[in-house]
Amino acid sequence: MKHSTSLDPLAENAVIAVCALADATGPGQWSSGAVEDAATALEVLTGALSELSPEAAELLEVIPAAVAALRERVEHVPATAGQARRSDAAEDPVVLSTGLRPALAAHNLTGHRVHQLGPALLTVTLDAAHAQALAVLLAARRELPRQAPAAEDEPRWGAGPAETAAASLAVSLAAYGPGTYARVLASGQVTAGLSPTAARQVTEALNTRPASSAPSSRPRRRGLGHGWKGIDAGR
Structure with missing residues (x-):
């Protein structure tokens, strides 16, 4: 049997409001104020759900960072910039x-x-x-x-x-x-x-592999141990 709490009607109203918002979205519909309000709602809901348990907080802690990045992006990039579909x-x-x-x-x-x-x-x-x-x-x-x-x-x-x-x-x-x-x-x-x-x-x-260091300009003598001179030495 499903246990009902006083939160149920509030959560249901939140779902209805979010669905109505999603249905109304479209090209050019998002204003900076609407984005800010929706982002704030997402942050508040994330904070509330994080109180379920430490595990829930761990899972949801990336959301505030993502919302902050969204706010920064909206401030610097026009809302219509991200609407074009990429074919690549x-x-x-x-x-x-x-x-x-x-x-x-x-x-x-x-x-x-x-x-x-x-x-x-x-x-x-x-x-x-x-x-x-x-x-x-x-x-x-x-x-x-x-x-x-x-x-x-x-x-x-x-x-x-x-x-x-x-x-x-x-x-x-x-x-x-x-x-x-x-x-x-x-x-x-x-x-x-x-x-x-x-x-x-x-x-x-x-x-990308880092570029290897340039070889030494001095040629290495192969096969000559310590104390040996080059074949031209002594001429």
Whole structure:
């Protein structure tokens, strides 16, 4: 027998409201205010569901980071920019996430979680040490100079291993395309958000072998031990 609580009618009303909102959406229908209200509703609902258990909170903790990334994207990209359909299968989020996982594992960045959060966002969650390693690796692949933290990032640098790793990873990811971010989750892990363009470029960078060092200009003498001179010596 299904147990009914005082929350049931409220939850049902929420479902009805969300369905009505989804039915009304279409090209050009989303205003910045509507996006903000819907994002806030999603955050509030996530917070309420997170109180179910620590496990539920762990599962849902990626949602606030995704909502924050959505807000940033709406602020910088017109709402109509994402409406065009991409015909290139290489930009499909499923293809990108499938390729990103082995690319991370190839560099011993284990224990990661790659999630597809809609057509415009992929997230990668790692522990602080692996997030820092990824930041260093990506910076080296693009030969990024060491940068001083931006004013808004200063409180995160040095605040702790996870905060420092997130700030470092955010700087490195910015060179791989727009719509990237890195934040610390409540669990202490670091989650990074990547647009399809950034995910593709990061995957390509991780799969690219670093250039080998140039050979020495001095020829090596083969077969000559210590104390031996070249065959022309003594002429």
